[in-house]
Amino acid sequence: MVRVEFLGPIQKEALEVEASTLRDVAAALQSDAEVKDWLESCAVAVNDTLVKSLDTALKPGDKVSLLPPVCGG
Amino acid sequence: MVRVEFLGPIQKEALEVEASTLRDVAAALQSDAEVKDWLESCAVAVNDTLVKSLDTALKPGDKVSLLPPVCGG
């Protein structure tokens, strides 16, 4: 299981998801009505490093974070 | 007569020069050994406004200033 966390304005508790790559996480989230609309605009970090490929491998205990559009300053 | 002033590092007292245009001032200064070498690098102001033409007209009492290369900051 990997832990999926939702940052900033996404009002959602963390999930535990069975996943060996980010592609598995994407599939799980696309069927989640609460979070589906955020997916197009979110960046993704694995263990606090931003990643850009769905083929990113995951192992049990990894942390996947969704980062919606930002506006610091 | 116009008054010609030398600014910054040009160590020279002001001169009074007979001139109806800046061209007359140029002629007077080109024959002045102390200031001749500065002429190529100096900007010129008439009554504290920068000018770019030797045809600039002058009237008695005008102030002509020579501004050597600058480096503020």
Added chain:
Amino acid sequence: MLELFDGPVPTEELLVRWYQEEAGSNYGAYIPFIGTIRDEDGISGLSFDIYEPILESWFDAWQEKATEAGAILKMAHSRGDVPLHTSSYVAAVFSPKRKVALKMINDFVEDFKASAPIWKYDLRDGKRLYAADRSTPISGSGILGE
């Protein structure tokens, strides 16, 4: 150096302290950038969420880039609510060279706006409303929607 504050950043103190910290470091140029909350659109202030682990690694990567150019960066940002006319963001570059400093403060602040994991909310009528229309997807966003 990255400093986070609950509420407004202490701008005056930061500007002076950072200047004094580097007074003997032989930098010729110091350029701070100060972001202050504007009174507009009827808001009573802004509020911020920060994801610190990624903010820190983003800042560390910039500090490394600054070091390669002989410069250093400092930054402070607010967490939580920040009232109108107070500041939520102070960043600064110190460099031996003017041109390096001018380019770096521009590039740093622009990348900060595009990449730093900070979320902004309008405070209006007692509510905290995500500023979606002024927010920017981080580069590489959207892979989960493919």
Added chain:
Amino acid sequence: MLELFDGPVPTEELLVRWYQEEAGSNYGAYIPFIGTIRDEDGISGLSFDIYEPILESWFDAWQEKATEAGAILKMAHSRGDVPLHTSSYVAAVFSPKRKVALKMINDFVEDFKASAPIWKYDLRDGKRLYAADRSTPISGSGILGE
């Protein structure tokens, strides 16, 4: 606002005072630029001459340009001797908009270096030596040499 000082500019006081002066003016971005004397080439400091009438008209023209962009400029500079590790120049822009402010501080400081009627001298071995090699002829220079 243009402020001239005999000796170093009071950097800390200026940074704080300028921030406070505009605290209620609803500017979103404040960017100061601070120039500090570097210890290099064995100098003990720098020294400056200023021709104030033309500095003032140069600054007024910039202030007008800033006003058209909704911004304002402030500037302070030293006259006479300025020791190592103290500051001779502080300039600042305030603007509602970040991008306007970042571009303006760059353009203002670069034009200042190229155009402001200020002459710099190295202080070395008790002498005051014109920094000819670092100086720039003002645009339009040389007409008297034609």
